[in-house]
Structure formats: structure tokens, C-alpha cells
Amino acid sequence: MGVGASIQKGCLEKQIKQCMRTTGMQDIFEGTPQPIVEEKYQGQLVKQEGGKWQWKDKPRDLTSVTILIHGTWAPRAALNGWADPDNPNNAVIRSQLCKPLMAFIWRGDDKPKDREDASLALSQLIMSLNAQNIKVHLIGHSHGGNVARNAVAKLEGKVSIGQLVTLATPVLSDDTVEIKKIEDRTDFHMHVFSEDDKVVTLARAQSAAQRLLHAALRPLRRQAKIVPKSSESCHRKYPSADLQVRFKTKVAGPVQAHSDAYDCKVLELIFERVRGQDYGALLHDKTLCLEVDIDLRAPFASDLDLYEDD
Numbered sequence: 001m002g003v004g005a006s007i008q009k010g011c012l013e014k015q016i017k018q019c020m021r022t023t024g025m026q027d028i029f030e031g032t033p034q035p036i037v038e039e040k041y042q043g044q045l046v047k048q049e050g051g052k053w054q055w056k057d058k059p060r061d062l063t064s065v066t067i068l069i070h071g072t073w074a075p076r077a078a079l080n081g082w083a084d085p086d087n088p089n090n091a092v093i094r095s096q097l098c099k100p101l102m103a104f105i106w107r108g109d110d111k112p113k114d115r116e117d118a119s120l121a122l123s124q125l126i127m128s129l130n131a132q133n134i135k136v137h138l139i140g141h142s143h144g145g146n147v148a149r150n151a152v153a154k155l156e157g158k159v160s161i162g163q164l165v166t167l168a169t170p171v172l173s174d175d176t177v178e179i180k181k182i183e184d185r186t187d188f189h190m191h192v193f194s195e196d197d198k199v200v201t202l203a204r205a206q207s208a209a210q211r212l213l214h215a216a217l218r219p220l221r222r223q224a225k226i227v228p229k230s231s232e233s234c235h236r237k238y239p240s241a242d243l244q245v246r247f248k249t250k251v252a253g254p255v256q257a258h259s260d261a262y263d264c265k266v267l268e269l270i271f272e273r274v275r276g277q278d279y280g281a282l283l284h285d286k287t288l289c290l291e292v293d294i295d296l297r298a299p300f301a302s303d304l305d306l307y308e309d310d
Helices: 004-017 088-096 111-133 141-153 179-184 201-204 208-224 256-260 264-276 280-284
Strands: 019-022 027-028 034-037 045-047 053-055 064-069 101-105 133-143 163-167 186-193 243-249 289-296 301-306
Touching: 034 045, 053 111, 064 088, 064 111, 064 141, 088 101, 088 264, 101 111, 111 133, 111 141, 133 141, 133 280, 141 163, 141 179, 179 186, 201 256, 243 256, 243 264
Parallel strands: 064 101, 064 133, 133 163, 163 186, 186 243, 243 289
Antiparallel strands: 019 027, 034 101, 045 053, 289 301
């Protein structure tokens, strides 16, 4: 890494951090939703009028990118977490999808309007890259997956994406996105979830009163280690997904299971098994899922099975 690149990335991080606000355990990004590219490409992706983006001096071999979208209250993940495009743990994504990697940082507040604004900005980015013959793949964690799906639904003309991977993404009861729009503009959609993930339960609380109650009781639950129960299934499969992957880790807790979805070991095993699996039956019968058992304590002790969803 050259000195110039180091200074450039440092300036970018400083600008972004100036737009960050932390309240308790919640991080909010007050700036405009924007991409963060890998270090060696810093300064090449330039924003133009109307929300469009231009890749200056695009290398001839740059034909596709993978965009990582963080979830609620996690914009810092784009700077030094799982969504950081320079994070060495993302080697599995580079090998299984494509490089370069790009993070997409958005406000990250748990509000529909923030997700809507982020998805609009992301759709403009996708269309800008598509106009430069760059294929886009999307990986979204938690509500970042909903930002990704909503962005795909907003694409115009003949623009489409390659693979869409949603990790521990809540399937909202009031989701109004047309499934056909997602299916028509996505080459392949894989949805990864865990039944141990209780964070999704909170994310799917339908009323404002429920959200306030969950927020008020959170400190007490944390102290007493009580996991809230859901009155309905909080891990419904995504109707638009081509492949559903249910994973289970032997060291997962109610919160840990939510973040395990982007653990590099979990992703490596899932990508490896999905590529090696003849899942033609799964694509025709969407009542079936892949089930992956992972022991994060071991180098790689795991099993892969098919199961029929209830």
C-alpha cells in the first residue's frame, strides 16, 4: 500500500466518522448513503449530478463488483467490520463471487424511511455501474438485505444484478416489494438464516408499541439473559429466494446467531457446499431448504442435509 493510498483512505474514514453518531449501543451514519471501494480503487469512483456514479479510468478487466451492505445500527461495519472491503476475512467472498469488493454505508437507523432512502441510492449506484458494463452482486446482512432487495426492485430498464445473498435478513410482514421484480432482475438469490437468531424477532415487531416495549425491556433482558419469544414464525423463507439455507452453530447465542451469518467460516462452508451440491430439486420445490450444522469451535466439523420446511 502506497503512502498516497493510505492518506486517501484515512481522509475518507475521517470524513465518514465525522458523520457518525453513537447513542448507547446504536450507531447512526448522518451522511448521504455512499459506496466505499477497496483501497487501491480509492478516488476512482466519483459521484456525479443526479445521484449517478462514474468509474474513472476503469480497468479493462473490471467487469463485476460485489457490494456489501451492513444492517441496522452497524455502519461502522463498513469501516472496520465484516463489510470493510479491505477486510482480509472477505477472501471467501472474493473467491466465490468476485472482486473488487465495495461497501455501501447508509444511515442504519431502524426506520422504513432510512431503508427506503438507502435502497434508492443503492439502485442508482447499481444502474450507474451497469451503464459502464460492470455486473453487480449484492450481499446484505440483517436489514441490509432488505435494502438490497428494495434496491433491486427499483432498477429501471433492462438493468439486473448477478447474485443476491441475504444473511439473517428479517422477512417483514408488511413487505410490499413485488416478488416478480426481484426474480426478474436477479440471476440467483440465496437466503441464509438461523432459527437461533432472536434479533430477527425484534426486527419483525409489527407495531410501534411493540418496538418501544422491546427497547424498554432490552436492558432487563440482557441482565437476566432472557430471550423474547415471538408469537409467530420469525424466520419465514423469502418468497423470492431461489435457495434457502438454514444454518445452526453449536456456540450460538440469541444475539451471536445473528452475527454468525456473516462469519467467514460460516460463509466459506455454505458457499463451498452450495457449489458442490446438486440442488436442482430445491429450485423446483421451494418447500425444501439446505441445512448446515457448523461447529465454530472446531476447524470444520459440519454436516449438510436437506429438510422440508414446515
